[in-house]
Amino acid sequence: MSESSPSTYASRMAQMRPSTIREILKVTAQPDVISFAGGLPAPELFPVAEIRAAADAVLTQYGSRALQYSQSEGMPPLREWIAGEMGRRGIKAEAADVMVTNGSQQVLDLTGKLFLNPGDVVLTENPTYLAAIQAFQTFEIRFVPVPTDGNGLIPDALPALIRQHRPKFLYTIPNFQNPTGITLAAERRAALARIAAEHGLVVVEDDPYGKLRYRGTDVPPVKHWDEAGRVIYVSTFSKTIAPGLRTGWLVAPPEIFNRLLILKQASDLHTSSFDQLVAHTYLTQNDANAHVEKIRRAYGERYDVLDSALRAAMPASYTWTKPEGGMFLWITGPANLDALDLLKRAIEQKVAFVPGRDFFPADGGRNFLRLNYSNSTPERIREGVTRLAALCREK
Numbered sequence: 001m002s003e004s005s006p007s008t009y010a011s012r013m014a015q016m017r018p019s020t021i022r023e024i025l026k027v028t029a030q031p032d033v034i035s036f037a038g039g040l041p042a043p044e045l046f047p048v049a050e051i052r053a054a055a056d057a058v059l060t061q062y063g064s065r066a067l068q069y070s071q072s073e074g075m076p077p078l079r080e081w082i083a084g085e086m087g088r089r090g091i092k093a094e095a096a097d098v099m100v101t102n103g104s105q106q107v108l109d110l111t112g113k114l115f116l117n118p119g120d121v122v123l124t125e126n127p128t129y130l131a132a133i134q135a136f137q138t139f140e141i142r143f144v145p146v147p148t149d150g151n152g153l154i155p156d157a158l159p160a161l162i163r164q165h166r167p168k169f170l171y172t173i174p175n176f177q178n179p180t181g182i183t184l185a186a187e188r189r190a191a192l193a194r195i196a197a198e199h200g201l202v203v204v205e206d207d208p209y210g211k212l213r214y215r216g217t218d219v220p221p222v223k224h225w226d227e228a229g230r231v232i233y234v235s236t237f238s239k240t241i242a243p244g245l246r247t248g249w250l251v252a253p254p255e256i257f258n259r260l261l262i263l264k265q266a267s268d269l270h271t272s273s274f275d276q277l278v279a280h281t282y283l284t285q286n287d288a289n290a291h292v293e294k295i296r297r298a299y300g301e302r303y304d305v306l307d308s309a310l311r312a313a314m315p316a317s318y319t320w321t322k323p324e325g326g327m328f329l330w331i332t333g334p335a336n337l338d339a340l341d342l343l344k345r346a347i348e349q350k351v352a353f354v355p356g357r358d359f360f361p362a363d364g365g366r367n368f369l370r371l372n373y374s375n376s377t378p379e380r381i382r383e384g385v386t387r388l389a390a391l392c393r394e395k
């Protein structure tokens, strides 16, 4: 394409930059690199045979209907199943409250389209999910971080932020947050729902990891306490079946749901009919809970290996979170650490992670590392930590 004048592209593109870290991390695709970067679920745990059988059953049972256009809201049997699952998670929902989406990522885009004008404010944890930052940044907005500690965001800080910034919504990942692994305490969830009701604050609750708890007890979602209808709950089959199905969902109050539906229609008409039916058939013809249990056990074991390898080898100036589920752990290095520089040296030693800087939508330090443990075997985790810790001990 020839060189274009700056006005060729929409103004929003001025804020959208290719990630330099992504370029550096391209080498991690090489098999001899031990990668704690990326956020991939363990591929050896994808239920390949079961999905093959489900695909076959769908074509036998539904024939051409499985390949036809379908409703923007989603296929009725899958919406019914998800409504039942919502009940098991502590959320009252009918099938009519459920919209099937192209992964949870699509919901971030749709909520951005629904609420955000240039200059608007979104409240987030700081750090937060990188692709949520990207999705909302498209709308030329400003991020305001909510103070957090080891139990997640601090609800008492919200009223002042709401008064000062008039945010359009709060985006939160209450379970095993990406990137920190931190879980929002139960009493804070109830407080958040109460404050949202009092101040008319919309909350986007992104919950891709809640089913992946390997320690402790489940905490109900913020949506569980949402009597006022302020919370949009978002989840996905990406981490419990497979991300390639690109099948997620939202549960929202009717006035928000109906507007999101118009945007969903304009965006992609609907999520793949075939994939939705395959997901539904997989869920109903197999012991899907037993499969999730297998994933939980594997990730719990990988986390334990990672945590004990770090404890054995890392210098005392490094500390890290102790997630009770999910796929990520967050390391805080000494204040003078430049994690990007560490990554460059790590790649020479064929080990990789993601430097934390890009997860901060507003201000944030350079001395953080995100480590993913779902996509490496225990042996490779041990070896990777040995290489990484040796670099951290170097001056």
Ligand SMILES: Cc1ncc(COP(=O)(O)O)c(C=O)c1O
Residues within 6 Å of the ligand: 039, 102, 103, 104, 105, 106, 129, 173, 178, 206, 208, 235, 236, 237, 238, 243, 246, 247, 248
């Ligand atoms: C917090 C968070 N939200 C959303 C997503 C996107 O998931 P999906 O595959 O459902 O689009 C991810 C994926 O890693 C994530 O970590």
